[in-house]
């Protein structure tokens with residue numbers, strides 16, 4: 001029997017599979033500090049191969065993949081970093097993303113291996129995810145990810161709030177690496193912060209803040225937002241960045257807890273991925289798949305998802321902006337009424 005001639009192209013599928021090769025090339029190029037070698041010194045593949053003690057032919061093919069992915073440019077035989085590569089993938093850059101990318105790649109790998117099991121209802125152990133937040137590389141990676149514009153833009157917005165100069169005490173729930181608190185404290189010398197995070201995270205978080213000179217203005221206290229009560233009327237400002245996804249079934253109660261903890265006139269700010277944000281559809285659908293496989297309900301909270309339970313909990317006068325280089329994260333400020 002003759003085989004039928006295909007009517008369609010398989011390219012959409014084949015391309016995606018080939019993109020996993022690009023992903024591996026990118027992550028390994030970062031891990032091998034390939035972009036450091038090219039930083040400010042464009043060069044041919046053979047010279048780079050010599051400097052990195054690699055074989056020229058396969059390296060050249062890998063560099064061509066990186067050119068196709070817009071991480072390098074090729075002029076004649078000379079490869080050079082693009083502006084984005086210089087900004088994010090050169091290890092000396094203050095916005096270096098190496099550990100953030102490794103962290104994401106590690107999550108993807110884990111899920112790649114267990115996707116069928118997870119689809120059948122198996123679960124990743126949340127405890128393991130919770131434990132990993134205290135690891136130095138995870139904290140570094142989480143900070144690096146925040147530095148893709150989210151942290152800078154969130155701080156720029158919050159420091160201009162009319163109430164900001166009057167803040168004296170804040171809580172940074174799920175503060176982890178502590179840099180949101182530290183940056184805010186830089187703009188208000190009278191402000192102190194309590195980083196409230198899972199018990200295993202508090203000691204390394206405190207060490208980081210102390211090492212950076214904030215030991216007398218920041219405390220790190222064990223706290224679980226799913227079960228613990230916040231102290232009453234303790235804070236002028238409560239901040240949560242990328243943590244509410246763990247409590248989406250119980251947002252109204254979480255907000256009542258935060259409302260009770262605020263002094264009169266206090267503010268709450270949620271900083272979280274949102275569908276209304278500027279992340280690409282591909283990024284959003286992939287993050288949502290990973291999130292649900294990991295046993296969480298969603299990684300996206302829209303303004304509406306937040307404002308309804310916030311209103312029920314006694315908040316109002318909402319203002320917002322989007323942060324991150326793609327405007328992917330909603331920063332919503334709510335006032336205690």
Ligand SMILES: C[S@@+](CC[C@H](N)C(=O)[O-])C[C@H]1O[C@@H](n2cnc3c(N)ncnc32)[C@H](O)[C@@H]1O
Nearest residue numbers: 133146174175176197198224225226241242243
């Ligand atoms: C994605 S990280 C966000 C870190 C930081 N806020 C940022 O935006 O870069 C989540 C943090 O929330 C903490 N966390 C997770 N579940 C929590 C809970 N139920 N109560 C308190 N902290 C929690 C984790 O330990 C981790 O430090």
